[in-house]
Amino acid sequence: MTTRYRVELPFVLNAQPAAPHDGVGNEALDKMARTARQRYAEIFRDVEALISDHTLEDAFLVQDAARAISSRRFVAPSFNDIRLILNTAQLLSLIRPKAAPMSLSNGLPPRSQIQLLTFDGDVTLYEDGASLHSPEANPVINRLLHFLSVDVRIAIVTAAGYTQPQNYFNRLSGLLLAVKESTTLTSKQKSNLVVMGGESNYLLVFDDTAEHCLRYTHRRNWILDVMYTWTEEAIQSLLDIAETAFESCIKTLHLQAKVLRKERAVGIYAADQSIKLNREQLEETVLVVQQVVESSLSSTPRPAHSHIPFTVFNGGADVFLDVGDKSLGVQACQKWFGGIQPSSTLHVGDQFLSGGGNDFKARSACCCAWIASPTETIALLDEMIALTSPAKDMH
Ligand code: IMP
Ligand code: MG
Numbered sequence: 496m497t498t499r500y501r502v503e504l505p506f507v508l509n510a511q512p513a514a515p516h517d518g519v520g521n522e523a524l525d526k527m528a529r530t531a532r533q534r535y536a537e538i539f540r541d542v543e544a545l546i547s548d549h550t551l552e553d554a555f556l557v558q559d560a561a562r563a564i565s566s567r568r569f570v571a572p573s574f575n576d577i578r579l580i581l582n583t584a585q586l587l588s589l590i591r592p593k594a595a596p597m598s599l600s601n602g603l604p605p606r607s608q609i610q611l612l613t614f615d616g617d618v619t620l621y622e623d624g625a626s627l628h629s630p631e632a633n634p635v636i637n638r639l640l641h642f643l644s645v646d647v648r649i650a651i652v653t654a655a656g657y658t659q660p661q662n663y664f665n666r667l668s669g670l671l672l673a674v675k676e677s678t679t680l681t682s683k684q685k686s687n688l689v690v691m692g693g694e695s696n697y698l699l700v701f702d703d704t705a706e707h708c709l710r711y712t713h714r715r716n717w718i719l720d721v722m723y724t725w726t727e728e729a730i731q732s733l734l735d736i737a738e739t740a741f742e743s744c745i746k747t748l749h750l751q752a753k754v755l756r757k758e759r760a761v762g763i764y765a766a767d768q769s770i771k772l773n774r775e776q777l778e779e780t781v782l783v784v785q786q787v788v789e790s791s792l793s794s795t796p797r798p799a800h801s802h803i804p805f806t807v808f809n810g811g812a813d814v815f816l817d818v819g820d821k822s823l824g825v826q827a828c829q830k831w832f833g834g835i836q837p838s839s840t841l842h843v844g845d846q847f848l849s850g851g852g853n854d855f856k857a858r859s860a861c862c863c864a865w866i867a868s869p870t871e872t873i874a875l876l877d878e879m880i881a882l883t884s885p886a887k888d889m890h
Contacts, residue, residue, distance in 0.1 A: 522793055523789060523790065523792075523793055534849065545581075545584050545588070548588065550584045550587050550588050551580070551581075551584050553584075553587055554580045554581070554583035554584035554587055555580050557583045557587075557878075558576065558579050558580045558583055562576060562579070564576050575867070578865050578867075579871075581865070582864040582865065582866070582875060583878065585841070585862055585863070585864055586864070586875070586878055586879055586882060587882070589607065589608055589609055589838075589841060589862060590606075590607045590608070590609070590879065590882045590883060591882065606883070607879070607882070607883045608838065608839050609647060609839060609840070609841050609879070610647060610648060610832075610835045610836075610839040610840070611647070611648045611649075611650065611828060611829060611832060611835045611839065611840040611841075611861075612642055612647055612648070612649050612650075612840075612841055612843070613649075613650045613651075613652045613691075613824075613825050613828060613840065613841070613842040613843070613857070613861070614649070614650070614651050614652065614842075614843050614844070614872070615651075615652065615653060615821075615842075615843065615844035615845060615846065615853075615854050616651055616653035616654075616655060616666065617653070617654075617655070617810070617811070617845075618811070618845040618846075618866075618867075618868065618869070619843055619844050619845050619866060619869065619872050620633075620635055620651065620869060620872065621633065621666070621869055622868075622869060623810075623811045623812070624811075624812070626665065626666045626667070626668070626669070627666065627667050627668065627669040627670045628668065628669040629669045629673075630669065630673055632669065633669050633670075633869075634873055635869060635872055635873050635876070636669055636670050636673050637673075638873060638876040638877070638880070639670060639688075639876075640673060640674065640677060640680070641876075641880060642876075643674070643680055643684045643685070643687055643688060644679060644680055644684060646684060646687070647687070648687040648688075648689075648828070648832045648835070649687060649688050649689070650688075650689045650690070650691055650824075650825070650828040651667065651689075651690045651691070652691040652694070652695075652821055652824040652825055652828065652842065652857070653690070653691070653692055653694075654693065654694050654760075654806070654808065654810065654815060654817055654821075654853050655692055655693070656692050656693025656694070656696055656697060656757055656758075656759055656760050656817065657692055657693075657697070658697065658711070658758065660699055660705065660706070660707040660708075660709040660710070660711055661706075661707050663690050663692065663699060663707070663709055664707035664708060664709065667690070670688075671701065671707070671708035671709065672708070674688055674701060674703075674708070675703040675708055682703075685701050685703060686700060686701055686702070687701075687832070688700075688701040689701065689828060689831065690709060691824040691825075691827060691828055693757075693759050693760060693817055693818070693819070694806055694817045694818075694819045694820050694821050694823070694824050694853065695722075695819035695820060695821065695822075695823035695824035695826075695827055696758075696759045696760075696817070696818060696819055697711070698711075698712045698714075698716075698717045698827065698828075698831065699711050699712065700712055717827055717830065717831050718827065719823060719826055719827055719830060721823070722819075722823070724802060725803055725818070726799070728799050729799040729800045729802070729803055730759065730800070730803065730818055732798055732799040732800040733788070733800035733803050733805060733816075733818060734756065734759075734760075734761045734816070734818070736787065736788055736791050736798070736800070737761050737784055737787075737788055737805075737807075737816040738754060738756060738761045739787075740783060740784040740787035740788065741754050741761060741762070741763050741780070741784060741814070741816075742754060743783075743787075744763070744779070744780045744783050744784070745763065748776055748779060748780070750763065750772060750776055750780070751765060751766045751767055751770050751772075752764060752765055752766055752772060753765075753766045759817065759818040759819070760815050760816060760817045760818065761815070761816055762810075762813055762814055762815030762816065763780065763813060763814050764812065764813040765812065765813075771812060772812065772813070772814075774809075777809040777810075777811075777812075777813075777814055778809055780809075780814045781807050781808060781809050781814055784807045784814070784816055785807045788805065788807070788816070803818060803819075804818075804819055804820050804822075804823065805817065805818055805819070805820070806819070806820040806821070806853050806856060808846060808852060808853040809852075817853070820853070820856040821842070821844075821853055821854055821855075821856045821857040821860075822856040822857055822858075822859045822860040823860075824857075825840060825842055825857050825860040825861050826860045829860070829861075837860055837861045837862070838862065840860070840861035840862065841861060841862045841863070841864060842854065842857040842860075842861050842862070842863045842864070843863075843864045843866055843872055843875060844857065844863065844864075844865065844866070845865070845866055845867060845868075847863065847865045
């Protein structure tokens with residue numbers, strides 16, 4: 496396979512060593528096994544449901560028509576083929592009414608049950624480290640405007656954690672200005688666009704009277720019940736442990752990297768932008784920091800941060816530990832929009848590897864589509880639009 500998903504993550508990730516590692520007690524090993532069993536069972540259950548629904552077969556036929564999978568003579572169905580078939584199966588089960596045939600005899604397009612679309616930022620809406628400049632440069636913008644115009648809520652749920660609206664404006668100006676200047680969207684539809692930053696830490700709502708088109712929303716107005724117990728002391732305790740682990744990786748792996756400590760995150764990035772951190776360094780750092788923080792949870796007395804969920808992920812050029820995760824970020828958006836169900840929410844992202852991906856966590860809060868580039872995101876959105884309104888031209 497040729498995409499970035501051909502990552503040779505070690506098979507031992509979910510396996511248990513015969514003897515516990517230093518600092519990893521039996522309790523932690525049992526927990527790992529329970530989590531792995533639950534994950535595998537969920538995957539088999541989902542695949543089973545898709546098969547009994549005939550959705551998977553139909554999805555294969557759609558992707559086969561697009562990718563000529565069955566016409567290939569030498570290359571077998573690949574990881575990417577399967578990923579795209581599963582994305583289509585997800586869309587069909589969200590949009591097509593149960594048991595309806597592919598071509599509907601009454602000629603009416605099926606109704607979508609999607610009420611909330613959430614998007615990752617880097618690699619999903621724009622190239623890694625890039626921005627949304629304009630509808631001409633970033634054709635995804637017109638698709639997003641289309642979904643707002645049919646009353647779908649849109650949340651950009653990104654790891655990028657900033658307290659200032661200007662930082663998000665710098666990344667999203669093309670989208671924000673297009674929404675602001677739209678004469679067809681109502682103000683209600685415009686306010687259906689939000690940004691959830693730092694995985695689940697900062698909520699900003701579109702507001703065309705605000706300086707940067709975004710209004711920072713105080714946490715007391717949107718946080719989930721579980722977040723009330725995240726005291727400042729607990730958060731700093733988590734970030735302290737992670738920072739020490741990052742420092743130790745820099746030493747052990749001879750990384751030319753600097754540590755960046757933020758209000759709700761800590762991470763490393765290349766000290767010299769011309770010398771990139773390589774994939775092995777990034778992935779080893781993710782796994783070490785993850786293990787160090789997890790080990791700290793079984794120490795006695797229990798540390799202050801033992802109840803705080805966190806995400807460690809490889810951002811492609813950096814590694815971050817964030818307080819919270821995208822599951823909570825998506826749930827907070829569902830709550831903000833009045834209680835949207837997981838079955839009416841679709842998250843689109845690029846990081847779904849169980850070790851080292853931050854979109855992976857969103858799986859427990861909603862339906863998901865796994866894309867590998869901004870171009871694939873556009874293709875996915877066009878597939879959705881075609882399923883519900885076949886005549887629409889987005890160009
Ligand atoms: P995402 O793909 O939209 O989730 O954004 C991930 C990228 O955001 C990371 O690779 C970092 O380069 C960048 N970033 C900026 N601030 C933060 C932070 O506080 N936590 C995690 N990532 C951050
Ligand atoms: Mg991403």
